[in-house]
Amino acid sequence: MEHVRDNVYAKLISPGCNVGIIATEKGTLIADTPLVSRQAGEINDALVAAGHKAVRFISITHHHPDHVLGTNLFGEDALIIGSRGAYENMGKHDPAEVENWANSWTWENQDDVREMVGAKVSPPEVVFEEELTLYIGGVEIWFFPLPGHLAEHTGIFVPEAGVLITGDALFEDHHPYMGQGNFQVWFKSFAKMRDLKAERFIPGHGPVCGYEAIEKQQRYMEKMMEIRANWNPADGEATIPFNAIDELLDFYPLHGRPVKIMRARVIESIRISGDPQF
Numbered sequence: 403m404e405h406v407r408d409n410v411y412a413k414l415i416s417p418g419c420n421v422g423i424i425a426t427e428k429g430t431l432i433a434d435t436p437l438v439s440r441q442a443g444e445i446n447d448a449l450v451a452a453g454h455k456a457v458r459f460i461s462i463t464h465h466h467p468d469h470v471l472g473t474n475l476f477g478e479d480a481l482i483i484g485s486r487g488a489y490e491n492m493g494k495h496d497p498a499e500v501e502n503w504a505n506s507w508t509w510e511n512q513d514d515v516r517e518m519v520g521a522k523v524s525p526p527e528v529v530f531e532e533e534l535t536l537y538i539g540g541v542e543i544w545f546f547p548l549p550g551h552l553a554e555h556t557g558i559f560v561p562e563a564g565v566l567i568t569g570d571a572l573f574e575d576h577h578p579y580m581g582q583g584n585f586q587v588w589f590k591s592f593a594k595m596r597d598l599k600a601e602r603f604i605p606g607h608g609p610v611c612g613y614e615a616i617e618k619q620q621r622y623m624e625k626m627m628e629i630r631a632n633w634n635p636a637d638g639e640a641t642i643p644f645n646a647i648d649e650l651l652d653f654y655p656l657h658g659r660p661v662k663i664m665r666a667r668v669i670e671s672i673r674i675s676g677d678p679q680f
Contacts, residue, residue, distance in 0.1 A: 403448035404610060408563035409541065411452075412604045413445050416576075416657065417507040419469045422567030422604045424560055425449065426539030429458025433558045433567040434606075435472030438517045442475035459483065459538065461545065462526060463569025463606070464555045465491035466579075467500045471521045483534070483545070484526030487554025492525040506663055548595070550588025551580070551606075553680040557595070564601030571595070574608030574615040577654045577664060578622070580671040584678035585623055592616050622653045623675065626668075630676040639669050 403423065404412045411423040415436055422433035423445065430449055436442050446456045457476040462484035463469060470492060473482055484492070497519050504515045528534075534545040541560065548557040548571040558567040570579065571591050595603075595616060603611050629646050650668045651661070 403445060403452070406563075406602050406604060406610055407565050408560075409454075410560055410563045410565040410604075411448075412610055413441070413448075414609065415441060416607065417468070417504075417509070419570075419606050420604055420608070421445065422558060422565075423449070424538075424541060424543060424558075425452075425454035426541040427455070428539035429455045431459035431461060431538060431543065432457050432476075433461045433604075434463055434469040434569060435460060436475065437468065437471050438514050439475050442472055446476070461558055462488045462492070463548075463557065463567070463571075464488055464552045465494075466552075466570065467495070467503055467518075467523075469569065469606070470495070470523050471500065471518050473524045474522050481528060482524060482526045483528040483530075483536075485545075485547070485554050485556050486529055486531050487552070488556070489526045489529045491554060492523055495523040497521075506659060508658055548591040549584070549680075550591045551578075551583050553584075553587075555591075557591075559598060559600065564599075565604065566595060566598055566600040566602075567604045568595065568606060570606035572603060572605040572611075572615055573619060573654070574603075574605040574611040575654060576607040576657065577651075577667060578619060578671070579667065580623075580674050581667070582679045583671075583674055584680050585627060585675050586678065587680075588623065589620065592620055618653070622650065623671075625650060626672045626675040630672050633672065635673050635677075642669065642672065 409425045413421040418437045419434050424431045460480050460482045465488050501519050536543045544559040549555050551570040656664050
């Protein structure tokens, strides 16, 4: 567990998503979840060691499996919070989707994969339509839309600490997944993130970062849009300049993921840049 600022921490999990952690006197709130029970135990153990209370609240930025598989790992009394879109889409949880995602990574422990595929996912119990402000143990926490990665996507901001938990609205040191996205809407979310003037960002994937991560991801996406403006998907992937794809692959590390898989992801993202999914 990494201390970010004041009462805010991060558990950086890869494969998997980052977990934002907000400690309060009424219990700890986490933004998104770990994948398996041993990771949940590590979070609670680290909180106790730091003099904080265990996880009592879980907020969900969006419904993708790597962000929600741990909704039942903190006891049945943990309160789950999420947007209307997250609530509706979490009801469509599909173990086969989890297995497909898991198979795109290399795992040291196959028991982890089995636990993930068999995970029971619970939807939010507190559901908000647009924005929500909670005061938990005297800590002010904002929940608000950050669409782009998905229409339903939300961010979590702790004003006093100046920390924004972005979920997959922002990636650092990892290639973003954009297959269900809308680039123009995403750029508006980047502008909203800049306007908050946060001190630190906990991205959905990768290390805790600053505004440079937003600028880099926007350049990455703008490069895709430039390629898409001169490419008709009907002409086939072979008509994309090979060096253009290599340039995009070089933006971020692959973290051991097969080049073939990541090249296909980049090509998909180029197509989506001109074909918004919502």
